Amino acid sequence: MGRVNFGGIVKDVCLAYVPEIAVGDYTIVHVGFALSKIDEESAQKTLETFREMGLLDEEFGEPEAVETVKETT
Numbered sequence: 558m559g560r561v562n563f564g565g566i567v568k569d570v571c572l573a574y575v576p577e578i579a580v581g582d583y584t585i586v587h588v589g590f591a592l593s594k595i596d597e598e599s600a601q602k603t604l605e606t607f608r609e610m611g612l613l614d615e616e617f618g619e620p621e622a623v624e625t626v627k628e629t630t
Contacts, residue, residue, distance in 0.1 A: 558570070558571060558572060559572045559578070559591070561586060561591065561599050563577055566574070568586075568589070569589075570584075570586050570590065570591050571589055571590045571591065572591050573590070574590060574592055574593075575590060575591045575592070575593060575594050576602065577594065578591060578594050583595050583596065583597055583600035585603075
């Protein structure tokens with residue numbers, strides 16, 4: 558398990574599918590599971606697409622949906 562920061566909203570996330578992930582990495586999260594590690598460029602492009610589609614406000618009310626792993630346990 559680890560804690561992932563979604564633009565100020567920190568949630569516990571299962572990291573079992575991405576055992577190689579480390580603090581500072583970017584990840585895609587779905588229903589509480591980190592599904593894949595992605596590079597920063599891909600993360601920023603994904604965030605921009607989500608912003609354009611209005612999905613970030615709909616999901617979080619915050620401007621971030623893909624974010625860095627802040628700490629792992």
